[in-house]
Amino acid sequence: MPRMTDGFRSWKFLAAGVAVLTLGAAGTAHADDIPGGTTKPPADGTTGGGADKNGNLSAGASSIKFSYPGGNSGGGGKKGNLAPIDPNWKPPACWYEPAFTSKELKDFVDKDGGGDVGIHESWFGKGLWTDHYRDGKPADNFDLHSPKNSSAEGYKDYNEGKDGRFWRGVAPDDSDPKSWDCGRIMFWVDGGKIPDDPNAPTAKMLAEYAYDKVKVPETKVELKPAAKSTVNLPTWAWLDKGTFKEVKVRAELPNTPLWAETTAKPKSLHLEPGTDDAETFPASGECAINEDGSIGTPYKKGSSKEEPPCGITYLRATNGEPYQLKASVTWEISWVGSDDDDKHGLPNGTFETTQDMNVQEVQSINR
Template structure:
């Protein structure tokens, strides 16, 4: 009686070695193609369809696209590259820093050196197949963390203009000057702090060596920052 190991080994020998459908593991075609096998993206291993591809490794001629519906395509490579995009943490610059005053605007902007277009390329070695995914910041959304606040602009959406989102407050700018991007708190945080949430929307697109390309769903990445708000102190004489 054959053991499980012998049975499996026999199936593999027949499939890859004895001509059903491959002979001697296609060694005579070395450099003219390669075997493709199923693998799971570790970042998506819990997806319902992660284990859908259960075929034995199969041969693909050099320069050809696999006919297998679940085989890696340029778009799948683009989606894989999406997962690896080095998007910076969403921490905005504020002026004044740390503590701000009730009814005085706080200016907000992004570090232009950090928030710029980024790209990642994913490829299958030896196949000539690759895809490049690019993310470009397009807007900043500000949630003050309280209803007792106003945003600039009123929508809370700061668009990208001239390659940057918002502008730093210049020295000598009057304290009550409205910023192009920012927030004004209408009530103090009473010794605590508000959690201001800044979310950057990134436009995602891709291209590939096959000429295919297009857009992927926009990415939104946000983070909270604590902002202390104090009443303006006045002195009466």
């Protein structure tokens, strides 16, 4: 029977939607992460060589650093994440990134550090770490999709004296089935190199991850009349150029030359009146952005019967319950980065808000 001081390992195993208990070497059986339970959110930083704020190595805590060169930091008003226009597009499920130098790993182990040695495998207890990273004993990877990576050779004295870092898998959501693509336990990469692995980080991957960090202002359009329209008279709609500026997020992966900047630029406003008894201007409901960055045209006195460049005419009054006017801005996505990857492939995004619209029968003129 193994000594309890050797520690235990836990494996998070997903098969046909069922959590399976797996016996760990040099320890006890341990159930972890039942599918459908709470997942670990990504963190914007770590405390040291890949450890989370509690000192444990966490596959959900990335060391990617974010900054906001424009449009995303501070400011008043509500903000939210973009919804990709392509429903099949998703940011990367997992990747590998540098964590420890040889000394940092040794210090981590000597302090009885524990946690995720791989996305779906955790080691708690000094013995498991010293066996593999100090004493050269092989250990199993845990990658359902790549049997050839089922075994990892051990290391002598944490590769002391060598230039490089140990890399680890990271998954913002380890319940995502695609997170199993990064099933290698922490492995060594020589200094100045990126691992030869399909899930090694790239500038495009950073651009995709930065997409998920873009925050845009809520789409509350200016209206005239503001909250109560009149049957058969146009309601003008517009967005001020000072509010809807481009938003830029920069992502950098420490201890690599990799970086990317993802930019979201407002492109058009789409109006849905909330009833079939209405006409939109233009007929498509899609109001393009103007050269100065604004959308639509503010109402001017005396224009109440004119067709607005962007707006709605309601044909039937509300009866106690307001119409729900949906306004969504389409944001055009682009990116630049540290390498020559294909600069295409990131879908445009939208952000939608809903406003109450009351419509009266009495004819009146906007003032």
